[in-house]
Amino acid sequence: MSTSSPVKLGGVHHAAYRCKDAKETVEWYERVLGMEYTSAFSEDHVPSTGAYDPYMHVFLDAGNNNILAFFELPHQPDMGRDENTPAWVQHLAFRVESEEALLAAKAHVEGLGIDVLGPTHHGIFKSIYFFDPNGHRVELATDIGTVEQYAELKNVAMPMLEEWSETKTAPRHADWLHEIARGEHKKLKD
Incomplete structure (x- = not known):
């Protein structure tokens, strides 16, 4: 984490996504992933903008104080996905x-x-x-992974980002990861 910023984060408060049906979504995450439904907020006007846009905002506990939230927005166009993103x-x-x-x-x-x-x-x-x-x-x-593997990934993170930024092709700094996935890697490369 950068120490140059005056902002000191304490983790993710919640991550919010849109859903088609709040009740169906809550029931699915409870049944499939065992999440606990913890709370909901519902307003006719958006508190941050004042705009009229009725919503139901539901919150589920994903463990370790991580909260996943969803908005059902019945007066908005049907939700879709970004068709330009796989x-x-x-x-x-x-x-x-x-x-x-x-x-x-x-x-x-x-x-x-x-x-x-x-x-x-x-x-x-x-x-x-x-x-x-x-x-x-x-x-x-x-x-x-091992402690050494995670440390190596941290060491090559910036060089990989710099190379990607310049070339827009996959940097080879962590090729050993692919070898591990294929079962070909025996030890951490220098």
Whole structure:
């Protein structure tokens, strides 16, 4: 975290997305992901702008004081998605504690009749993917990397960003991640 900013964050208060139906969304996240529905706000006028736009704003506990929220906006055009962005890009990713928990979650979600992709091996974590009833892509991920691997990723983060900024092609600073995912990597490269 940068120390040059006077802003000192204490985490994410909540992340908010739009939903088609607040009740259906709450019930889905409770049933599929075990989230607790904690609170709701509903107004006819938006407090920050004063505009007339009735809404229901629901809040769900995603664990560790992380809150996921949704807005149902019945007077707005039907929600869609950014057609210029691939469906795999915009997603909600939640942490699970282990590979065993990831596989158990996959079995649970599939048992509810929901299509699940994965597990996908990303070198330092594994993930599964599926969609909520609003069309939001949901990812469950578990970290599997070593302390050294995470430290190396932090060390190459800025050089990768700089190279990407100049070339708009994938930098090769962390090729070892792909080797891990393919099972070809034996030790952290220098």
